[in-house]
Amino acid sequence: MKNGDHLFLIDGSGYIFRAYHALPPLTRKSDGLPVGAVSGFCNMLWKLLKDARNTDVGIVPTHFAVIFDYSSKTFRNTLYSEYKANRTAPPEDLIPQFGLIRQATRAFNLPCIEKEGFEADDLIATYARLAVEAGGDVTIVSSDKDLMQLVNHKVQMYDGMKDKQISIPEVIEKWGVPPEKMIDLQSLTGDSTDNIPGIPGIGPKTAAQLLGEYGNLDTLLARASEIKQQKRRENIITFAEQARLSRELVTLKNDVPIDVELDELVLDPQDGPKLIGFLKAMEFTSLTRRVAETTGTDAAEIEPVPVETQWGAAAHGPDMEVSVTVAVGVEVEVTDVSPSLPAGSGGGVTPAELAKSRANAAIAEKIDTTTYVCIRDLATLQQWIDEATENGIVAFDTETNSLLPMQAELIGLSLALAPGRAAYVPLSHKSGAGDLLGGGMLEGQIPLDQALAALKPMLEDRSVLKIAQNMKFDWLIMHRHGIDIAPFDDTMLISYALDAGPGGHGMDSLSERWLGHKTIQYKDVTGNGRSSVTFDMVDLERATAYAGEDADVTLRLWRALKPRLAAEGMATVYERLERPLVEVLARMEARGISIDRQILSRLSGDLAQSAAAIEDEIYKLAGERFNIGSPKQLGDILFGRMGFPGGSKTKTGQWSTSAQVLEDLAAAGHELPRKIVDWRQLTKLKSTYTDALPGFIHAETKRVHTCYAMAATSTGRLSSSDPNLQNIPIRTTEGRKIRTAFIAAPGHKLISADYSQIELRVLAHVADIPQLKQAFAEDMDIHAMTASEMFGVPVEGMPSEVRRRAKAINFGIIYGISAFGLANQLSIPREEAGQYIRTYFERFPGIRDYMEATKAFARANGYVETIFGRRAHYPEIRSSNPQMRAFNERAAINAPIQGSAADIIRHAMIRMDDALAAAKLSARMLLQVHDELVFEAPDKEVEETITIVRHIMENAAMPAVSLSVPLRVDARAAQNWDEAH
Numbered sequence: 008m009k010n011g012d013h014l015f016l017i018d019g020s021g022y023i024f025r026a027y028h029a030l031p032p033l034t035r036k037s038d039g040l041p042v043g044a045v046s047g048f049c050n051m052l053w054k055l056l057k058d059a060r061n062t063d064v065g066i067v068p069t070h071f072a073v074i075f076d077y078s079s080k081t082f083r084n085t086l087y088s089e090y091k092a093n094r095t096a097p098p099e100d101l102i103p104q105f106g107l108i109r110q111a112t113r114a115f116n117l118p119c120i121e122k123e124g125f126e127a128d129d130l131i132a133t134y135a136r137l138a139v140e141a142g143g144d145v146t147i148v149s150s151d152k153d154l155m156q157l158v159n160h161k162v163q164m165y166d167g168m169k170d171k172q173i174s175i176p177e178v179i180e181k182w183g184v185p186p187e188k189m190i191d192l193q194s195l196t197g198d199s200t201d202n203i204p205g206i207p208g209i210g211p212k213t214a215a216q217l218l219g220e221y222g223n224l225d226t227l228l229a230r231a232s233e234i235k236q237q238k239r240r241e242n243i244i245t246f247a248e249q250a251r252l253s254r255e256l257v258t259l260k261n262d263v264p265i266d267v268e269l270d271e272l273v274l275d276p277q278d279g280p281k282l283i284g285f286l287k288a289m290e291f292t293s294l295t296r297r298v299a300e301t302t303g304t305d306a307a308e309i310e311p312v313p314v315e316t317q318w319g320a321a322a323h324g325p326d327m328e329v330s331v332t333v334a335v336g337v338e339v340e341v342t343d344v345s346p347s348l349p350a351g352s353g354g355g356v357t358p359a360e361l362a363k364s365r366a367n368a369a370i371a372e373k374i375d376t377t378t379y380v381c382i383r384d385l386a387t388l389q390q391w392i393d394e395a396t397e398n399g400i401v402a403f404d405t406e407t408n409s410l411l412p413m414q415a416e417l418i419g420l421s422l423a424l425a426p427g428r429a430a431y432v433p434l435s436h437k438s439g440a441g442d443l444l445g446g447g448m449l450e451g452q453i454p455l456d457q458a459l460a461a462l463k464p465m466l467e468d469r470s471v472l473k474i475a476q477n478m479k480f481d482w483l484i485m486h487r488h489g490i491d492i493a494p495f496d497d498t499m500l501i502s503y504a505l506d507a508g509p510g511g512h513g514m515d516s517l518s519e520r521w522l523g524h525k526t527i528q529y530k531d532v533t534g535n536g537r538s539s540v541t542f543d544m545v546d547l548e549r550a551t552a553y554a555g556e557d558a559d560v561t562l563r564l565w566r567a568l569k570p571r572l573a574a575e576g577m578a579t580v581y582e583r584l585e586r587p588l589v590e591v592l593a594r595m596e597a598r599g600i601s602i603d604r605q606i607l608s609r610l611s612g613d614l615a616q617s618a619a620a621i622e623d624e625i626y627k628l629a630g631e632r633f634n635i636g637s638p639k640q641l642g643d644i645l646f647g648r649m650g651f652p653g654g655s656k657t658k659t660g661q662w663s664t665s666a667q668v669l670e671d672l673a674a675a676g677h678e679l680p681r682k683i684v685d686w687r688q689l690t691k692l693k694s695t696y697t698d699a700l701p702g703f704i705h706a707e708t709k710r711v712h713t714c715y716a717m718a719a720t721s722t723g724r725l726s727s728s729d730p731n732l733q734n735i736p737i738r739t740t741e742g743r744k745i746r747t748a749f750i751a752a753p754g755h756k757l758i759s760a761d762y763s764q765i766e767l768r769v770l771a772h773v774a775d776i777p778q779l780k781q782a783f784a785e786d787m788d789i790h791a792m793t794a795s796e797m798f799g800v801p802v803e804g805m806p807s808e809v810r811r812r813a814k815a816i817n818f819g820i821i822y823g824i825s826a827f828g829l830a831n832q833l834s835i836p837r838e839e840a841g842q843y844i845r846t847y848f849e850r851f852p853g854i855r856d857y858m859e860a861t862k863a864f865a866r867a868n869g870y871v872e873t874i875f876g877r878r879a880h881y882p883e884i885r886s887s888n889p890q891m892r893a894f895n896e897r898a899a900i901n902a903p904i905q906g907s908a909a910d911i912i913r914h915a916m917i918r919m920d921d922a923l924a925a926a927k928l929s930a931r932m933l934l935q936v937h938d939e940l941v942f943e944a945p946d947k948e949v950e951e952t953i954t955i956v957r958h959i960m961e962n963a964a965m966p967a968v969s970l971s972v973p974l975r976v977d978a979r980a981a982q983n984w985d986e987a988h
C-alpha cells in the first residue's frame with residue numbers, strides 16, 4: 008500500500024444485522040432456506056462496490072476487506088468474566104445465514120477476515136493503523152460508536168444507512184468530545200449492551216462535560232474530590248477502578264497478529280462467473296441479472312455453485328453473540344427469493360410492495376374448515392412434526408379448559424403447515440359430549456405424555472419457527488409440561504407493533520380485518536350460558552374445525568402482517584420490545600407471589616365496618632335509607648329529590664352517577680357525594696381485593712398468579728387481570744394495607760424497585776426543557792424546583808402546600824389536565840387553576856412547543872411515536888367532533904411520554920433475568936406494576952440484587968436511546984410489598 012491508496016474496511020457483523028433488519032423474512036424457493044440477510048448483504052455490498060464514488064465518501068477504494076467477529080470469547084473475557092454476558096442470541100432465522108454471508112463475501116472476490124481471540128473491531132483498528140503507516144487513507148464502513156476512537160485525519164467512517172461520512176467534526180457533534188477522548192468517555196459511561204460497567208449515574212453528556220473540564224480520565228479520577236455534586240463525586244471515587252477496567256475493555260487493540268497482509272487486500276475486479284454461480288445458488292435472480300450485465304457474463308451458461316448450509320446452528324458459531332444497533336430501512340432491492348412475490352415480478356420489488364402482495368395473497372386464499380385433519384395416532388402426528396421440521400415453520404395453538412394458563416389443562420393442540428393445511432390433535436377429550444357430567448377419557452386419542460414427547464424436539468428446535476396468536480398463553484401452557492417453545496413469532500404482537508390504537512388485536516378481529524374471514528366463535532362450539540361445556544366436552548369434528556382454523560388463520564395472518572414490520576420500519580419495536588418480553592412475562596406469571604390470608608381476612612372486616620359507618624352517614628345526609636349501590640336510586644336521590652347541580656341523563660333515561668359526576672360534586676363542596684365516593688372506594692377494595700384475592704391462590708403453588716396483557720393499551724403499558732394488581736391504590740391508607748398482604752417466602756425478602764418520576768424525566772428529554780433537565784441532572788427535588796420557578800418561593804423552607812400544588816401541575820400537564828380538573832384536584836377556584844397553568848407554560852415554554860408540535864404531527868400522520876419508535880395511532884384526531892378531537896389530542900400528547908416510560912421498563916425487564924443469572928443471583932422478578940418491578944430474593948442476596956436491579960433499570964434506555972436526563976430508581980427490601988415500596 009502506498010500514498011494515495013484508500014482502504015475500505017467493512018464491519019461485516021454490523022452489515023449482517025443491518026441487512027437482516029432491512030427486509031421482510033425471505034426464503035429460498037427451492038427449500039425454504041432463510042436468505043433475507045444474505046440478499047440484503049449482497050445488495051448492499053454490490054451497491055457500495057459499484058457506487059462508492061457517488062456516496063458521501065466520494066472515492067473508489069483501492070483496497071477492500073470485510074471483517075467479522077470470530078467468537079464470543081476474546082481476551083476481554085479474561086479481563087472481565089462478565090463482558091458481554093448479557094448478550095442474547097440473534098434471531099433464529101438469521102443463524103443459518105452467517106456461514107452463507109461469509110461464502111457470499113468470498114464469491115465477491117473479497118478478503119473475509121476474522122481472528123480467534125479478537126473482535127472484528129480490533130482487526131479493523133490494526134488494519135487502519137497499518138494502512139495509515141503505509142501512507143494510505145481508510146474508510147471504516149460502520150456507524151458503531153466503538154470504532155469512533157479510530158477516527159483521525161487519515162481515518163474516517165461511513166454510515167451507509169444515512170449516506171453520511173463520519174469524520175472528526177461529526178464525532179464531536181454527536182458525543183461532545185473528539186475521537187481521541189472517546190475511550191475515556193466510554194470508560195465513564197459504560198455500555199449495557201456489552202456489559203461494560205462504567206460509573207453509575209454518568210451519561211454521555213455528563214462524561215463529555217467532565218472530560219472537557221478535567222481533560223482526561225486519569226486527571227478526573229485523581230481530582231474527583233473537587234467535584235461539587237455530591238452524588239457524582241461519591242460515584243466517581245467509589246467506582247474509579249471500575250472506570251479503569253472499562254477503559255481496558257473499550258480500548259481497541261491495534262496490534263493484532265494478522266494472517267492476511269495489507270497488500271493482499273488490493274481490490275480485484277469481481278469474478279463474474281464465480282459471483283453469479285453463488286447468486287444463482289441463492290436464487291437471487293435480479294441481482295444475478297445486474298451482475299451479469301456489469302461483468303459482461305452470460306448468466307445462462309453459469310451453473311449454481313454448491314453452498315454449505317447449516318440449519319438450526321450458526322454456520323460460524325461466533326456471530327451468535329454479535330449485537331449492533333438495528334437500523335431499519337436500508338434501501339436494498341428485494342429480489343425474488345420469496346414464494347409470495349407477485350407473479351411475474353422478476354424481482355426488484357420494494358418491501359412495501361412485498362408486504363402488500365402477501366396481504367393480498369392471504370385474502371385470496373379462501374378458508375375451508377372441512378379440510379382440516381384430526382390426528383389420533385402417533386405415526387400421523389410424527390409425519391406432521393417431520394414436515395414442520397423440514398419446512399422450518401409451523402403455526403401452533405393450544406386448546407384448554409380455562410383462560411387462566413396456570414389453571415388450565417391441555418385438551419388438545421393444532422398445527423398448520425401451509426394455508427389450508429391444518430390439523431387438530433385431541434389429547435384429553437372426554438366421552439359423553441353434551442352431557443354436563445361427562446364421561447371417561449375419549450378413546451382414540453394419543454396419550455398426552457407420548458404426544459408431548461414427540462412434539463418437544465420440534466417445539467424446542469431453534470431451526471423451526473413456531474407462530475402463534477398470543478404466544479405467552481401457549482408458551483406457559485407448554486412450559487408447565489416441560490417444553491419451552493423457541494423460536495417463535497406472535498401475530499398478536501406483530502399487529503400491536505404495527506397498529507397500536509385503533510381496533511383490537513385478537514385473532515377474530517384480525518381475521519376479519521386482514522383476511523376478510525369471520526372465524527368460528529368459541530361459544531359456537533361450547534355453547535352459551537348454563538348449557539355451555541368446557542372444550543374437553545366438545546365433539547372432535549367441531550373441535551377440529553375450530554382448532555384447525557385457529558392455526559390456519561394464525562399462519563395466514565403471519566404471512567400478511569410480518570412483511571409489514573420491515574416495510575413500515577417497525578421491526579425494531581417488535582424484535583426489541585415485544586417478542587423478547589413474552590417469555591419474561593410468562594415466567595413471571597408462573598412464579599406468582601405469596602399472600603397472607605389472615606391479613607386479607609382482617610382487612611375485609613375492617614373495610615366492612617368502615618363502609619357500614621359511612622353508610623349510616625349517607626342515610627342521615629340523604630334523609631332516608633336506599634340502595635347506595637343502585638345507580639338509579641342514587642341518581643333519583645341526588646338529582647331528583649335533592650336537586651344537586653350538574654345532573655345529566657344517560658341514553659336509558661336515568662341520572663348519570665359516574666365517578667366523574669360524583670367527584671365534580673364533591674370538589675364543589677357537597678358532602679353527600681364525597682361520602683358516596685368514599686363508600687364506593689371502600690366497597691370496591693373489599694370486593695375486588697380483600698374478599699377476592701384468596702380465591703386466586705393456586706392449589707399447588709399456594710401463590711397468586713396474575714396474567715399480563717401485552718397488547719391492551721395504545722402506549723405499550725402492560726395491564727394485568729385475574730387478579731388485577733395494577734389498580735391497587737397506593738395513595739390511600741386502605742390500598743397500602745392491601746399491599747401488606749403480599750409477602751415474601753420464608754428466608755426471603757420482597758424488593759420493590761420503582762422509577763423515580765420517570766414520565767417527568769422523559770418529558771424533560773423529549774421537550775428539551777433546560778430547567779427540568781438541570782434539576783434532574785443535579786438530583787434536585789423536581790416539584791420544589793417547579794414551585795420555585797412558578798411562584799418565586801425559595802426551595803429551602805418551602806411550604807408543603809406550595810410544593811403539593813407544583814406536583815399536581817407537573818403530573819397533570821403530562822395528561823393534558825384542564826383548569827377545571829386542576830381546580831378540582833387542588834380544591835381551588837377555576838380561575839386560579841387556569842392562572843397556574845398559564846404561568847407553568849410561561850416558565851417552561853418548551854412544553855407548550857412540544858404539545859403543539861406533537862398535535863401537529865399526529866394530525867398529519869395519524870400517529871405519534873415514543874423515543875424508541877413505538878407508534879400509537881389516533882386517527883380520530885382529525886374528527887369533526889370537538890370532544891373526540893380534544894380527547895385524541897390529549898392522548899397523543901401523553902402517549903410519547905407514557906409510552907417511552909413503558910418502553911424503558913420493558914427494556915429493563917427483558918435484560919433483568921440474564922443480568923441476575925450472570926451475577927449468579929437466585930432473585931426472581933415477580934411483578935410489574937406501572938413503573939415498579941417487584942422481586943423476591945434470599946435474605947443474603949438482597950443488597951447485591953438491589954445493586955444489579957438498579958443498574959439495569961437506570962441504564963435500560965441504552966444503547967438504543969441516549970437520554971439527556973438520568974434515570975433514578977428507588978429500591979427497598981422488606982417482608983411485605985407495602986414496606987418495600
